[in-house]
Amino acid sequence: MSGQSEKRRRGGGRAGNAKRRSASEINQMPWHLPVNCDPPIAPLTDQGVEAIHEGAMHILEEIGIEFLNPEACAILQQAGCTVRGTNVRMDRHFVMDMVSKAPSQWTITPRNPDRKLIIGGRYILFGNVSSPPNYWDVKLNAKVPGTRETCQNLIKLSQYFNCIHFVGGYPVEPVDLHASTRHLDVLYDKLTLSDKVAHAYSLGRERVEDVVEMVRLAGGWSDAEFEASPKMYTNINSTSPLKHDFPMLDGWMRLARRNQGLVVTPFTLAGAMAPVTLSGAVAQSIAEALCAVALAQWIRPGAACALGTFTSNVDMKTGAPAFGTPEYMRATQMTGQMARFYGLPLRSSGVCAANVPDGQAMWETSNSLWAAVQSGSNMVYHAAGWLEGGLIASPEKFLMDCEILQQIQRYMDPDLVATGAQEIALEAIKSVGNDGHFFGTAHTQERYSTAFYQPFLSEWSNFEGWEASGALWTPERAHALYQQILAEFEPPALEVSRRDALADFVARRKREGGAPTDF
Amino acid sequence: MSGQSEKRRRGGGRAGNAKRRSASEINQMPWHLPVNCDPPIAPLTDQGVEAIHEGAMHILEEIGIEFLNPEACAILQQAGCTVRGTNVRMDRHFVMDMVSKAPSQWTITPRNPDRKLIIGGRYILFGNVSSPPNYWDVKLNAKVPGTRETCQNLIKLSQYFNCIHFVGGYPVEPVDLHASTRHLDVLYDKLTLSDKVAHAYSLGRERVEDVVEMVRLAGGWSDAEFEASPKMYTNINSTSPLKHDFPMLDGWMRLARRNQGLVVTPFTLAGAMAPVTLSGAVAQSIAEALCAVALAQWIRPGAACALGTFTSNVDMKTGAPAFGTPEYMRATQMTGQMARFYGLPLRSSGVCAANVPDGQAMWETSNSLWAAVQSGSNMVYHAAGWLEGGLIASPEKFLMDCEILQQIQRYMDPDLVATGAQEIALEAIKSVGNDGHFFGTAHTQERYSTAFYQPFLSEWSNFEGWEASGALWTPERAHALYQQILAEFEPPALEVSRRDALADFVARRKREGGAPTDF
Secondary structure: OOHHHHHHHHOOOOOOHHHOOOHHHOOOOOOOOOEOOOOOOOOOOHHHHHHHHHHHHHHHHHHOEEEOOHHHHHHHHHOOOEEEOOEEEOOHHHHHHHHHHOOOEEEEOOOOHHHOEEEEOOEOEEEEOOOOOEEOOOOOOOOEEOOHHHHHHHHHHHHHOOOOOEOOOOOOOOOOOOOOOHHHHHHHHHHHHOOOEOEEEOOOHHHHHHHHHHHHHHHOOOHHHHHHOOOOEEEEOOOOOOEEOHHHHHHHHHHHHOOOEEEEOOOOEEOOOEOOOHHHHHHHHHHHHHHHHHHHHHHOOOOOEEEEOOOEEEOOOOOOEOOOOHHHHHHHHHHHHHHHHHOOOEEEEOOOOOOOOOHHHHHHHHHHHHHHHHOOOOEEEEEEOEEHHHOEEOHHHHHHHHHHHHHHHHHOOHHHHOOOHHHHOHHHHHHHOOOOOHHHOHHHHOOOOOOOOOOOOOOOOOHHHHHHOOOOOHHHHHHHHHHHHHHHOOOOOOOHHHHHHHHHHHHHHHHOOOOOOOO | OOHHHHHHHHOOOOOOHHHOOOHHHOOOOOOOOOEOOOOOOOOOOHHHHHHHHHHHHHHHHHHOEEEOOHHHHHHHHHOOOEEEOOEEEOOHHHHHHHHHHOOOEEEEOOOOHHHOEEEEOOEOEEEEOOOOOEEEOOOOOOEEEOOHHHHHHHHHHHHHOOOOOEOOOOOOOOOOOOOOOHHHHHHHHHHHHOOOEOEEEOOOHHHHHHHHHHHHHHHOOOHHHHHHOOOOEEEEOOOOOOEEOHHHHHHHHHHHHOOOEEEEOOOOEEOOOEOOOHHHHHHHHHHHHHHHHHHHHHHOOOOOEEEEOOOEEEOOOOOOEEOOOHHHHHHHHHHHHHHHHHOOOEEEEOOOOOOOOOHHHHHHHHHHHHHHHHOOOOEEEEEEOEEHHHOEEOHHHHHHHHHHHHHHHHHOOHHHHOOOHHHHOHHHHHHHOOOOOOOOOHHHHOOOOOOOOOOOOOOOOOHHHHHHOOOOOHHHHHHHHHHHHHHHOOOOOOOHHHHHHHHHHHHHHHHOOOOOOOO
8 A cells, every 4th residue: 555545545535533622621731740650671680780770880980971062071070080192091980979969859849830840750741853954744735844834833742741741952943944043933932832941952062152142031030039940951862982072062051050940861772873782872872971970070060960761772774763672662671670770860762763653653662662661761752652663753643652751641540540449449340240330330330430530632432433533543633633732722821021022132132133044 | 594595585686575574584492391480470468379278269259250051050060069050159179179170271282293292380381362353454455344355365374473372263254255164174274374373262062062173083092092181272251250150161071071171261341241450350350260270170170271361351431342452461470470379270371452563552562561471371362463452454564573572581691691701701791891792702703693682673783774674663674574475484394194194074064054053
C-alpha cells in the first residue's frame, strides 16, 4: 500500500469527522506533579556502577575533555584542573567534591507560581518535543519546514495538556523567522501562550540574555527575585566525544551565575560518538556531563544541575540513529543508577525513529517512556510530538503521546493498588454471588466515574462502532481533536503591563538587530 | 545473518513492495527460552498481598464457588469440601494444602523435543493470539470470519517466529469448518504445520480426548510415555463471577488425570464480572483460580498448574472491555505477586482494544507486554496478532507484535549491561579522543554485527529514504513481509508414519461424526 492508498483510506467523504470530538470534552487529568511510585529497574550491580564510575573518572583524569571556551578553561585552571590548550583534566576528588555540592532536588518557578516544578526525588515531569526543524501532520501528509504558526500551535498544545509540565525548546524550529530575532518571537509566543516553565537555548550570549530578560519580565520579577531561585532552565549537549563547545559553555556559565536550572545531556550514540558497548557509552556520557556539573558548582556552589541521558545506538548497517530500542532502555536505566549514585536529578526523553505516527512510532515511544519511568527519570524531554529521530514534530503524535503520558500518570496513582476492606469488596462479591453483574451494585456506582482511566483518544468501541464513526485510525482521530483544541484554545492570563513589557523588549531588541548570525 | 544480505535488503531497487523484503532474510533471534532478569514490579505491600489472600480465602470459605459439574462436586465432597447443590466451599487449610502440592516449575514437551518449554521460574514464554472469531488484514481492510486458510496461515506465522514458543488455541476460529469436526482439522494443521507446544480447548469430552490422542500420535508416544510428563496443556476460564462450567471442568479433570499442563484464567473485568476495585477483582480471580488448582491437586498431587490473570477494566461509560490500560498493568503485577505467594507459575496476555494495527494498538499492546515482563509472567498468551479485544486476529499485528517480543527478548540479554574492561572500553575512548568517530575502531568492528538488536520490521531510514521506498506505514510493511513468509514457509519435519496416523485418526473420527454439537 502506498501513500496514495493511505490517503484514500483517510479520505472518502468523512465529512463531520472534525466535529466528532470536542476538545472541551477531553477528560484530562488535572495538573499535578506525578510521583513515580515504582522502584527503579537497576540492571547494574554495585560493581557495575563502580566500574562505570571508575571509567568516567579515568576519562576525566587521564584523557580529559575539550572545553572550547577560554573563560571556562581559565575558571577550571583556577579551580586546580590541568588545562593544556583546550584540554581539561580534573581529578576525581575535585569532581566528586563539586558534584557533592549539587542539590539532589530543586525547583523551577515560572510566571504562574501554580506551575512550579520540583526537579528530583521521585517526581517525573514531562516536556514537549523540542527543536525539530520540520513539521508533519495528517492533512499535509508531507514533511515541511517549521513555521511560526506551527510552532505557536505546538506551544498551544504544550499549554493545553496538563500532562505536559514544561515547555522545552522550540517545539518546531520556525525557519520562516530570521535566525537573529527568532528567539525573541518564539519566546514572546511561549511566554504569552503558556504559563509553564520555559527554557533558553545556550546558543550565544545575546540569545541567553534576551531569554533571561524576557522570562524575568513575564514574571514581573526584580533581578534579585529572579536569581533567588530558578525561574527557567537551559539544556546543553556536549559535542561527543569528549568536547564542550563555546556557546553551550557560555550559556551554561551565564545561567549558573543567574542561579537558573542547568541540564547537561551528552548525545552519545553508541557505535558512533561513543563506544559500541553500552557501559562504555554511559561512562563517556557521565564524564562529559560531570565536568560541566563541576564547572557550574565551582561558579556557584549549589547550582541547580541535572544529569541528562541521550545514549542510544545506531543501525550498524547504515549508521542511522535508533531510538526506543532495547539498548536505549538499558542505557537509560543504567544512567539512572549513575544519577542516583551522584545524587543528581535525571533527565531522559521520549523518542522514536519512525517517520510517521504509526505502530512503530508507538512501540518505540512506549519503550522510551517506560524506560523513563523505570530509570527514575525526573524530567522527560521530547515526551510528546517527536518523530524521525527528532527531525519532525507532529501534532497528532503529540496527542498520541499525551494519551500515553496520562496513562503513565494514572498508573502511578496509589489508589489503583489499595487493598482496604472497601477495595477487597467482599460485601459486593457476596451480594452479586454467582449469577449477577457488578455494574448495578452500590459499590460500583459509588466509584463509577473515577474508577478507571478514561482515554481522550483511544477508541474502545468495537469494530462496527468504530466503522460507523468513520473508521478513523489513531492519527486521524488525533488530527480532528488537535483542530478542536486549536479552535478552542485560550491563552493563560497575563497582566497587560507584563505583556506590554515583553512586546516593548522584543521591539527594542529587533531594532538593535537581535543576535548576530552567520548569514 | 550476514551483512551482505542485510545490505541487499536495505538497498535500492524496491520495485514491488512484496519483493522488498525477503522472509528468508529476516534477522530472527534464535529459538531460546528467555529468562526475565528484571525483578518484578510489586505494587502491593506484604499487607496488601495478605489482604487479597484473606479476601480470596473468605470467598472460598464463606461464599463458595459454583461447580456446574457433578463429578467435580462429588470429588470435592469426598475431599472434605462443603457441597450444597452446585455450591462448593473449601476451607483455607484444604486450599493451601492442595496448592502446596503444585510444582512451581514444570515442563511441556511437544513432538519436537527441541521445543520443550519450562513453565515457571524466571522464564517468560510467548504464544500466538487464540480464539478470535474474525480476521482482518491490510489487503482486505475488512473484518471477516476466520477460515481454515487464514487459521493455517496464522499457524504458519506461529511456527515461523522463534519468539513464539507455544501455539495456543486456534489463532483464528475457522468458522468454515463444521463445529463437530473443526478441532480435528485444526489440530491436524497445527500438528503438521508446527512442532511447538499445542493446546486443547476444554470444550467437551470428545474434543479433549481427540486432541490428546492426536498430540500423542504426533509425538509417537505410548500412553505411558505421554503421561510421564506434560506434552500439551489446556486453559480454562471460570464463568465469573464465582462459577466453573461443565465442559471446562470436564477437560480440566481429564487432563489432570493424564498429567498434562493446566492453566486456569478467570476473566474478571472489574466493574462487570468482578468488583470495580482492582484488589477486589484480583481477590475474586484468585479464589476462582485456586479452587480449580485444588481440584486438580486432589485428583493428581503434583499436577502441573499455572495461575492465569485476565483482570482488566471496562469503559464505565459503555461497558466495553478495555485492555492494556494502567488498571490492567497494575492488576497483572498484583496477580504476579499473588502467584509468587502461592508458588504457582503465572500466565498473562498481550492485549489491546484497538480495532486495527495502529498507534493505539501498539501502545495498548506495549503496556500489556511490559506488564507481563513486570509481573514475572511465565506464559504470555495472545502475545502476537490480537486486535479488538480478542475478536479479531491480524497477520500484520502478529508481525508487529513479534517485533516487540524480539525487543523484549533482547532487552533481557545480560550482555547489554556488562561492565567489564572490554565494555567500559577506555582504550577505544582514548584512541578516538575528542575528534574522531567510533565506527572505524577495532573495538566497534569486532562487535559490529551483534552489538545491537536489528529489527525486521522497523524502518530506521530517514523520512526521505522511507518515502523513496514507498512511504509504507508499519502495517503495510508487515503485510508485504507476511506474504513473503507464507510464500517461503516450509513445515517442520514430521515422520510420514506419524503424519499418516494423524490423517487416519482424523478420517476415522470424522466418519464417527466428531464431537456432538448443538446445531
